[in-house]
Amino acid sequence: MTQKFIVDPEFWDIFPDVQIAFLTAHGVDNHSYxxxxxxxxxEANEKAEDWVPYSPISKNPIIAAWREAFSKFKTKKGARCAVEALLKRASKGNGVGAINPVVDLYNTVSLTYAFPLAAEDMDKIVGDVHLGVAKGGEPFFPIGEAGEEPEEALPGEVIYRDDQGVISRCWAWxxxxxxxxxxxxxxxxxxxENIQPERKEDHEKAVQMLKDSFKQYLHVDLEDHLITQDHPEVTF
Structure with a gap:
């Protein structure tokens, strides 16, 4: 079945200059290192400290840019971009530990280049994936919380979603x-996602690092696409 990754017009109304790398991997063996x-x-945890030399963490340019972005839409109280949590841990000497090969590889890229990077099980996606603005009430079951009742997205919240509900709340949280x-x-x-146009080259390097790592260690070729306002969707 053909599926699409689509960034909706409502998102571009808020963030016209954002670039999103969208990649897919097939036939991954995630059991063996x-x-x-x-x-x-x-090593990536150590590298991440270079991105946040100033205290408090909000004084660092990458963190400040994401916080400004989050101020432009409705968010759950206290929600921050996922990369802020990674960099904050690294800056305090409490780096991210090993989980499994796939997670370790993308965390290594995220820490090295300071971009948020999400990985989802493609076979569990229902219909198309959209990045857009919530109407409100879309169901969400967060990782790490075992509640039987879902959270609900807020009206005006930026979310990733499929036909069954929210895939990621508060954009990259x-x-x-x-x-x-x-x-x-x-x-x-x-x-x-890259929200800073001046970091385009770093974004490209991060994508290449992810591709190279999957090829080298998991023997899998990643297919990548760049999503922009001029090219807002791709079939996968």
Whole structure:
């Protein structure tokens, strides 16, 4: 079945200059580390400290840019871009630990280049994936919380969604447990947002690092696409 990744017009009305790397991987074996050394993740945690030299963390340009972006739409109280949490942990010497090969690889990229990077189980996606503005009430089951009742997106909140509900709340804050990539996931979609046009080259390098890492360690070729206001959708 053909599916699409679509960024809705309402999103571009708020963020016309954003670029999103959308990537897909098929036939992933997420059980074995092979030649992947967990020391790569430790090195990335150290590298991440370079992105947040100032205290408080809000004084750092990347964090300030994301906080400004989050101020432009309705968010759950306290929600921050996921990359802020990663960089904050690294800056305090409490770096991200190993989880599984796929997560470790994309966390390594995210820490190295300071971009948020999400991975979802493609086989659990229902219909098309949209990045847009919530009407309000769209259901969301957050990773790491076992409640039987879903949260609901707020009217005006920027969300990723499919036909069944929210995939990621508050844009790049927290992913859904329903589509979480696990050790048994074989087919994965990734998205990595760049909100700062001046960081275009870093964004390209981060995409290439992810592709190279999957090829080297998991022997999988990633297909990548750049989503912009002029090219707002892709079939996967």
């Amino acid at each position: 092979g030649d992947l050394k967990k020391s790569r993740l430790a 927290r992913d859904s447990a329903r589509v979480e990539s696990t050790e048994d996931t074989q087919n994965i979609l990734f998205y990595m």
